[in-house]
Amino acid sequence: MATNTLNIKILGTGCQNCITLEHNARQAVTELGLDATVDKITDIETIMGYGVMSTPALVVNEEVQSAGRVSPVEEIKIMLTAKTQTKQPTDTSSGNACGCSHAC
Amino acid sequence: MDIFYPFSAIATWLVEDVFRITNTTLAGSVHFFVYDTLKIFFLIIIITHIMSLLRYYLPIEKLRDFLISHKLYGLEYLLATIFGAITPFCSCSSIPLFIGFVQARIPLGITFAFLITSPLNNEVAIGLFIGLFGLHITLLYIAAGIAIGVLGGWILGKMNMEKYVAEFVWKLPEQKGNTIAKITLPKKEIARIVSKEAMDITKKIALYILAGVGIGAFIHGYVPQEFFETYLQKAGIWGVPLAVILAVPLYSNASGVIPIIQSLIAKGVPIGTGLAFMMAVVGLSLPEALILKKVLKWQLLASFFGIVTVGIIMIGYLFNGVL
Numbered sequence: 001m002a003t004n005t006l007n008i009k010i011l012g013t014g015c016q017n018c019i020t021l022e023h024n025a026r027q028a029v030t031e032l033g034l035d036a037t038v039d040k041i042t043d044i045e046t047i048m049g050y051g052v053m054s055t056p057a058l059v060v061n062e063e064v065q066s067a068g069r070v071s072p073v074e075e076i077k078i079m080l081t082a083k084t085q086t087k088q089p090t091d092t093s094s095g096n097a098c099g100c101s102h103a104c
Numbered sequence: 105m106d107i108f109y110p111f112s113a114i115a116t117w118l119v120e121d122v123f124r125i126t127n128t129t130l131a132g133s134v135h136f137f138v139y140d141t142l143k144i145f146f147l148i149i150i151i152t153h154i155m156s157l158l159r160y161y162l163p164i165e166k167l168r169d170f171l172i173s174h175k176l177y178g179l180e181y182l183l184a185t186i187f188g189a190i191t192p193f194c195s196c197s198s199i200p201l202f203i204g205f206v207q208a209r210i211p212l213g214i215t216f217a218f219l220i221t222s223p224l225n226n227e228v229a230i231g232l233f234i235g236l237f238g239l240h241i242t243l244l245y246i247a248a249g250i251a252i253g254v255l256g257g258w259i260l261g262k263m264n265m266e267k268y269v270a271e272f273v274w275k276l277p278e279q280k281g282n283t284i285a286k287i288t289l290p291k292k293e294i295a296r297i298v299s300k301e302a303m304d305i306t307k308k309i310a311l312y313i314l315a316g317v318g319i320g321a322f323i324h325g326y327v328p329q330e331f332f333e334t335y336l337q338k339a340g341i342w343g344v345p346l347a348v349i350l351a352v353p354l355y356s357n358a359s360g361v362i363p364i365i366q367s368l369i370a371k372g373v374p375i376g377t378g379l380a381f382m383m384a385v386v387g388l389s390l391p392e393a394l395i396l397k398k399v400l401k402w403q404l405l406a407s408f409f410g411i412v413t414v415g416i417i418m419i420g421y422l423f424n425g426v427l
Contacts, residue, residue, distance in 0.1 A: 013200075048200065048276055051204075051207075052284070053164050053168060053205070054165070054191075054201065063285045064285060066284070067163060067284055068163055069159075069160075069297075070304075072297060074293060074296070078289055
């Protein structure tokens with residue numbers, strides 16, 4: 001189902017924070033068992049086209065979700081879940097059923 | 105009542121009961137090191153948490169959106185410097201910041217007010233200052249960083265230097281703001297994000313602080329009181345500009361420099377000279393100049409650095425004269 005594929009972009013010029021954010025995004029995708037692509041955008045003019053002023057930034061389906069900080073896995077999971085809820089029922093097939101890896 | 109008393113007690117306990125140091129000079133240095141380290145980390149952890157929380161709710165993009173939609177009759181310079189103070193500075197982030205302001209058609213002067221203050225005033229520097237110099241000097245230092253930013257930005261704004269910004273910046277599409285999606289996270293999750301960011305910043309600078317305080321503790325115990333006075337008397341009135349010139353090629357993290365400067369000031373270096381040196385180390389860095397060269401032509405870059413240099417020298421004289 002190609003229409004449900006999420007497109008995640010990591011905007012950043014290649015510093016350590018961008019690498020960490022990409023790692024977190026990939027982990028969130030894996031933990032939620034989603035179908036998603038993760039791309040890295042390093043070109044400054046493309047980055048500025050998204051209207052962010054601080055990197056790294058996280059873009060999901062062309063919408064900027066966070067900028068200037070490394071969103072942790074839990075936060076990205078909340079963002080991604082919000083994006084998928086309108087399109088498909090919540091996916092409970094992943095191992096971490098409750099979605100809170102620390103709280104319970 | 106000294107709120108830092110418990111740290112002093114721990115340091116005394118370590119020196120007297122754990123290490124059993126009898127040599128008074130060594131004991132003094134070790135006590136200084138333990139006490140200062142504990143106090144500084146305590147303050148930095150608190151301040152990074154406060155700043156990180158502020159940034160979570162007020163990211164720099166919000167300032168841009170606010171400046172686009174409001175007319176502030178000069179207050180925008182002050183607002184830009186305050187944001188500069190709460191934004192942690194990294195020379196690699198100055199390009200997107202600069203382009204972002206220009207894209208939003210925010211006047212150059214306001215952009216520079218932000219860029220000048222951001223490296224001078226930051227959470228780590230503020231934490232170190234409270235710990236090493238006390239609240240009074242910290243407030244004066246923050247005011248100095250803001251004053252240089254507001255005045256420097258205002259002067260640069262009056263110089264009509266738009267033509268010295270790289271052409272490609274003007275060709276980028278204009279930004280109208282409101283770019284970041286609003287998602288509401290549970291309070292607990294926000295607390296965790298804020299705390300993680302604060303602790304990450306603290307961890308990143310921990311080694312610099314330990315090294316800085318270590319060198320400071322050594323100077324504190326082993327460098328004779330008259331050592332710097334003899335040199336500085338020769339320098340006389342030229343002490344402040346000399347300190348600033350010496351600082352430019354030294355690019356360092358404020359966290360390592362501030363503890364060393366404090367111990368030099370304790371050994372007789374005039375406070376304004378010490379602070380001017382420190383501000384020049386963090387505020388006039390060659391790597392930052394090289395990065396900004398991508399978006400600024402040399403005329404504007406030179407004016408920017410020139411004005412900040414003059415500002416720092418003036419602050420140095422002011423502190424020497426007043427304190």
